[in-house]
Amino acid sequence: MQHISVKAFAKINLGLLITGKRPDGYHMLETVFAPVNWYDELTFTSADELSMTCSNLDLPSDDNNLCLKAASALRDYAEMTKGATIRLTKNIPFGAGLGGGSSDAAATLRVLNVLWGIHAPSDDLHALAVKLGADVPYFLESSGLVFASGIGEQLQDLERSLPFHIVTVFPEEHISTVWAYKNFYPKFERKVPDLKEMVFELCENKDLTVLPTFENDFEAVVFDYYPSVRQAKEKLLEEGALFASLSGSGSAVFGLFDRQDAAEKAMQAFGDKSRASLTPPSFKMIQRS
Numbered sequence: 596m597q598h599i600s601v602k603a604f605a606k607i608n609l610g611l612l613i614t615g616k617r618p619d620g621y622h623m624l625e626t627v628f629a630p631v632n633w634y635d636e637l638t639f640t641s642a643d644e645l646s647m648t649c650s651n652l653d654l655p656s657d658d659n660n661l662c663l664k665a666a667s668a669l670r671d672y673a674e675m676t677k678g679a680t681i682r683l684t685k686n687i688p689f690g691a692g693l694g695g696g697s698s699d700a701a702a703t704l705r706v707l708n709v710l711w712g713i714h715a716p717s718d719d720l721h722a723l724a725v726k727l728g729a730d731v732p733y734f735l736e737s738s739g740l741v742f743a744s745g746i747g748e749q750l751q752d753l754e755r756s757l758p759f760h761i762v763t764v765f766p767e768e769h770i771s772t773v774w775a776y777k778n779f780y781p782k783f784e785r786k787v788p789d790l791k792e793m794v795f796e797l798c799e800n801k802d803l804t805v806l807p808t809f810e811n812d813f814e815a816v817v818f819d820y821y822p823s824v825r826q827a828k829e830k831l832l833e834e835g836a837l838f839a840s841l842s843g844s845g846s847a848v849f850g851l852f853d854r855q856d857a858a859e860k861a862m863q864a865f866g867d868k869s870r871a872s873l874t875p876p877s878f879k880m881i882q883r884s
């Protein structure tokens with residue numbers, strides 16, 4: 596029996612500018628994805644049937660789980676009937692804007708493509724990933740700092756890495772992505788700043804003056820409805836973060852620190868380690884456990 600174990604990492608969004616709405620209801624955006632050191636663990640074992648277990652009982656472990664959705668989509672694509680048992684140890688908080696479910700889906704596509712001997716070309720895997728979620732292609736195809744446009748599926752590797760310690764905090768609120776896209780305050784008419792250029796300035800020249808450019812368009816509505824999320828951001832700034840922001844549609848917030856001791860102190864200020872994570876500078880996702 597063949598087992599494959601992998602880690603599925605979370606992301607943060609450094610800037611998230613929503614630029615318009617498509618006729619199908621999806622929004623166009625520009626964002627920069629950065630990986631963070633917070634991960635789910637998945638083990639795949641070949642089996643006759645497709646099934647899974649999930650360590651977090653607040654999440655579905657039936658066909659509504661993104662792992663089984665990804666596995667079924669791949670099986671349908673390959674027109675085969677092979678099975679697998681998937682064991683998901685959930686560490687990334689859900690409804691947090693950290694892309695945990697999307698990362699699990701991407702890991703499932705990647706592993707089962709090999710375990711089932713499908714070896715689908717990357718364009719076909721990309722198409723399957725987009726259907727599963729706008730964030731899934733990032734986790735499928737990237738390991739570092741990436742500029743994303745379209746609905747989040749058009750990716751450009753920035754070939755740079757963030758020279759900061761990242762403290763990511765989950766403020767105990769689960770926020771629905773659908774709700775956030777329905778309720779954010781649109782600013783479609785403005786001229787959007789060039790996030791790629793800002794990242795180059797930040798990574799190459801450590802020009803901290805560009806940091807305020809990395810706005811997240813979900814912040815205003817999320818802070819209005821979830822005051823504890825605003826407070827978490829303020830606390831990161833009080834702890835000495837050079838910059839702090841909401842990630843994705845929330846509720847997680849992150850802070851960038853130039854000193855390790857300040858980042859570690861901020862981690863302690865948030866208490867329980869399972870609710871916060873510390874990512875070192877230049878972090879990249881390494882998939883295999």
Ligand SMILES: C[C@](O)(CO)[C@H](O)COP(=O)(O)OP(=O)(O)OC[C@H]1O[C@@H](n2ccc(N)nc2=O)[C@H](O)[C@@H]1O
Pocket residue numbers: 608611620621622623624626692694697727728729730731745746747772773776843844
């Ligand atoms: C907030 C972000 O995490 C930023 O990276 C993503 O935009 C969300 O990505 P995701 O969770 O993979 O989203 P999906 O599962 O594809 O979509 C969930 C819902 O969010 C809305 N949605 C999502 C992405 C997008 N560009 N526009 C949208 O309007 C749609 O109502 C969609 O039905």
Ligand SMILES: Nc1ncnc2c1ncn2[C@@H]1O[C@H](COP(=O)(O)OP(=O)(O)OP(=O)(O)O)[C@@H](O)[C@H]1O
Pocket residue numbers: 654655659660661662688689690691692693694695696697699730770771772843844845
């Ligand atoms: N494996 C999974 N992990 C997390 N959530 C899952 C999973 N499978 C299905 N879901 C459903 O998807 C919803 C969103 O989960 P996820 O953690 O990806 O959201 P998020 O933190 O808002 O991420 P994103 O940044 O992609 O919007 C959950 O509320 C849950 O009902």
